[in-house]
Amino acid sequence: MKLHKLFSFLIILALASCSGEQLPKPKAMLRLEYPEALRKSFKTSKYQFQQNTLALVTEGSNSSVTLDYPLMDGSIFITYKEVNKNLPELLRDAQKLSYEHVVKADNITEQPFINGSNRVYGMYYEVEGDAASQAQFYVTDSISHFITGSLYFKVKPNYDSIYPAAVYLQKDIRSIMESLEWTD
Numbered sequence: 001m002k003l004h005k006l007f008s009f010l011i012i013l014a015l016a017s018c019s020g021e022q023l024p025k026p027k028a029m030l031r032l033e034y035p036e037a038l039r040k041s042f043k044t045s046k047y048q049f050q051q052n053t054l055a056l057v058t059e060g061s062n063s064s065v066t067l068d069y070p071l072m073d074g075s076i077f078i079t080y081k082e083v084n085k086n087l088p089e090l091l092r093d094a095q096k097l098s099y100e101h102v103v104k105a106d107n108i109t110e111q112p113f114i115n116g117s118n119r120v121y122g123m124y125y126e127v128e129g130d131a132a133s134q135a136q137f138y139v140t141d142s143i144s145h146f147i148t149g150s151l152y153f154k155v156k157p158n159y160d161s162i163y164p165a166a167v168y169l170q171k172d173i174r175s176i177m178e179s180l181e182w183t184d
Helices: 004-018 089-101 160-180
Strands: 039-043 047-052 056-059 065-068 074-082 105-115 120-129 133-141 144-154
Touching: 047 160, 065 160, 074 089, 074 160, 089 120, 089 133, 089 144, 105 160, 120 160, 133 160, 144 160
Parallel strands: none
Antiparallel strands: 039 047, 056 065, 065 074, 074 144, 105 120, 120 133, 133 144
16 A cells, blocks of 8 residues: 555656746857957067057067967967069968868958058958858058968867957957058
8 A cells, every 4th residue: 555655646746847848948158258458569570560468479480470369269370471573472372371261161251451551451351150260361562561360269160169259359350450560
C-alpha cells in the first residue's frame, strides 16, 4: 500500500510541475562597451595623425606602424611606401588586398576619402562577415606618399562576437585617415 501511495504522489508531483508553457531562453547579445577615444598626435618621418591613447604603438621599418589594442585583442597595421612612378601598381595592390576577403565577407562597402587641404586621397573598405580583416584603407598624395592599413583581430573571425570591437576600431581608422598629414 505504501508503494501505491508513493507512486501516486510522484505522478501528481510530475503533473503539477508541468504547469505553464515552457519556452527556450531568448538569445542574448553580448554588450561590450569601450571607453571614449582620447587622441594624441603621433608622428613618423613621413606622416602624422591623431592616434587613440588606448593603442600601443610600435614603429617598424620604413615608417610602418602597428597600433595594438590589447583591450580588444586587435591591431591596425599601417604600411608606408614611396610613390616612384608606380602609383597604378600600388593602387591595384591595395584594392586587390581588400577584395581578397570577399570569399568570407558578406559585404564590402567602399567609401572614397578626399581631404584636399592636406592632399590626402584614398579609399576605405568596411568588411562585414567572418573575414580575416574587418576594415582596409589606403591613402596617398598621388605624388610621393602611399599608405595602406588593415584591421585584424587575434581571434578566429566570428563577426557577431567581434562586431563591437570592429565598430570601435573602424572609427579609429576613419579618425586616422581624417587627421593624417604628410610631414614634408
